[in-house]
Amino acid sequence: MNFSQIAVLLSVAAFFGIIVKKINQPILIGFIIAGFLLSTSGFLRGTEVISDLGKVGITLLLFLIGLEMNVRDIRSLGKAALVTGIGQVAITFILALALGLILGLDMLTAGYLGIAVSFSSTIIIVKLLSEKNTLDSLHGKIILGYLLVQDFIAIVILITLASVGGGSVGFYDYAWMLYKIVLLFCSVWILSKRILPSLFEKFIANSQELLFIVSIAWALGISALVAGPLGFSLEIGGFLAGLALSNLPEHLEIASRTRSLRDFFLTLFFLSLGASLKFEGLENLFFPIITFSSLVIIVKPLILISILGLMGFKKRTSFLAGAASPQISEFSLILMTMGVGLGHINNTYLTLTVIVAVVTMTFSSYMILGAEKIYSEVKGFLNIFERKVTYDNKYVVNKNLSDHVVLIGCLRTGPRLVSYFQRKNWKYLIIDFNPNVYKRLIKDKQLVLFGDITDSDILKVANLNKAKLVISTIDNVNDNLMLLEYISRLDKRPQTIFTSGSRTEAIKLYHAGAGYVVVPDIVAGDYIRHLIKSYGLKSNRLTKIGKNHYQRLTFT
Structure with a gap:
């Protein structure tokens, strides 16, 4: 492949990427079409070179997942992450496996397809939720939780497949596989904790260019070692290489610098995937494509909505969390590509999976972006998914609460306000969607609603029309604007105080009717000016004030 061919290849990929982006579709669909x-057209005849370069993209994708993975994040996101992540994957797999067997597929092929349709796309979902500024919402946290669990399950499956390979497997093969896995993870732990941090600090971390090059070389070198002599796969090597560097102080900088390179090589992977599509005998795949696409688009969201409803979440939260799931993952394409390489399935079912991916990703993009509008149309049919006692009303003992303060968010700023309300003997109600904060408040016997302020049902339960003051300590401007819109429709409107991340957002809140908006950067500047004006620069009074402030930070 010469320079001109590479230039044409990337130009066509960029052109179709722009087109699909314009219609709110994932860019990878454009790359597959290209x-x-x-x-x-005959321009791309041999795909071996581009396919090998695409493997670099997959390796770097897994490298970044290992680099950024923190199992403690799953625990911090609570039981909802584990139950929804494991439950949805298990139920979807069983249903898809049964459908595959009904359609006449052999057990192994049906199993591959069952796993492939069980996972949702972390990249697409996170990107679209970021565009909507809803990652910090309650349903956004739940979505991030079950995606993290699914990524972990996918890694385990890829490790297992890489270990088993294409041959017959007996007890001793599994024992040998388990021994190698344990040995690998122990080696990674020792490298991560004892060796690599000191090496990077002494020889590498002081140069950004060297940090980037060494990190990429480490990722690809470990991948080659794991895939070669150790008999696993490049993907697993990339994941373990990332895991080994995850304890470095510079791991976020490495991740930031590696993403662009990953995206470039992933473009080549999806180009090679599109080039490998064969549509001979497609008429025989039409019904399986419709069947598996329907399972992903209709059944997967219903599974998540049902699980969250049984766990006590409101129907709105359950619907918005489920509405993000109706697509298959990049892992699905990697899995099926690996299955073809191992000889477990033939290329026809890789083509089937790619088409299902295009169909479901196209549909889900519109569903995620329009989830709130869809919910307003179907919420009357969702009552069966909501329990009578939900998190948002379980601990509200006085439904006629009035002349109270509503505090939204109680993680950082909130606790100091609560102590003030208690000294003043004010009635107050807290709204928070962080499971850990909620549990702490319940333990402290605080009056608290577990929910999202973008949910009008939560705001009704909070009796905003009878409140004297509403304080929002969250800095999500869209959520705060929705809250102000709700308050503007009340017959009796409470006083409002908001926090904002920027001057521009503060102005938007004022235009929407906010009573007062605190901008931390501006407040900090004003207070520093006050300190200098009050205490000067030559006296030791500023140092004494600082020591008093230190005591407050330490013991309050």
């Missing part, structure tokens, strides 16, 4: 058209 690869298919370049292949069918």
Whole structure:
């Protein structure tokens, strides 16, 4: 492949990427279409080189997952993450496996397809939720939780497949596989804790260029070692290489610098995937494509909505969390590609999976972006998914609460306000969607609603029309604007105080009717000016005030 061919390849990929982006679709769909058209036109005849380069993208994708993975994050996101992540994958797999067997597929092929349709796309979901500024919402936290669990399950499956390989497997093969896995993870732990931090600190961390090059070389070198002599796969090597560097103080900088390179090589992976599509005998795949696409688009969200409803979440939260799931993951394509390479399945079912991916990713993009509008149309049919006692009303003992303060968010700023309310003997109600904060408040016997302020049902339970003051300590401008819109429709409107991340957002809140908006950066500047004006620069009074402030920070 010469320079001109590479230039044409990337130009066509960029062109179709722009087109699909314009219609609110994942860019990878454009890359797959570009690869298919370049292949069918005869321009891209041999895909070996581009396929090998695409493997670098997959390796770096797994490298970044290992670099950023923190199992403690799963625990911090609570039981909802584990139950929804494991439950949805298990139920979807069983249903898809049964469908595959009904359609006449052999057990192994049906199993591969069952696993492939069980996972949702972390990259697409996080990107679209970021565009909507809803990652910090209650349903956004739940979504991030079950995606993290699914990524962990996917890694375990990839490790297992890489260990088993294409041959027959007996007890001793499994024992040997388990021994190698334990040995690998122990080696990674020792490297991560005892060796690599000191090496990077002494020889590498002081140069940004060297840090980037060494990190990439480490990722690809460990991948080659794990995939070669140790008999696993490049993907697993990339994951373990990332895991080994995850304890470095510079791991976030490494991740930030590696993403662009990953995206470039992933573009080549999706181009090669599109170029490998073969549509001979597609008429025989039409019904399986419709069947598995329907399972992903309709059944997967219903599974999540049902699980969250049984756990006590309101129907709105359950619906918005489930609405993010109706697509299959990049892991699904990696899994099926690996299955073809191992000889477990033939290329026809890789083509089927790619088409299902395109169909479901296209549909889910519109569903995620329009989830609130869809909910307003179907919420009357969702009552069956909501329990009578939900988190938001379980601990509200006085439904006629009035002349009270409503405090939204109680993680950082909130606790100091609560202590003030208690000294003043004010009635107050806290709204928070962080499971850990909620549990702490319940333990302290605080009056608290577990929910999201974008849910009008939560605001009704909070009796805002009878409140004297509403304080929002969250800095999500869209959530705060929705809250102000709700308050503007009340017959009796409470006083409002908001916090904002920037001057521009503060102005938006004022235009929407906010009573007062605190901008931390501006407040900090004003207070520093006050300190200098009051205590000067030459006296030791500033130092004494600082020591008093230190005591307050330490013991309050």
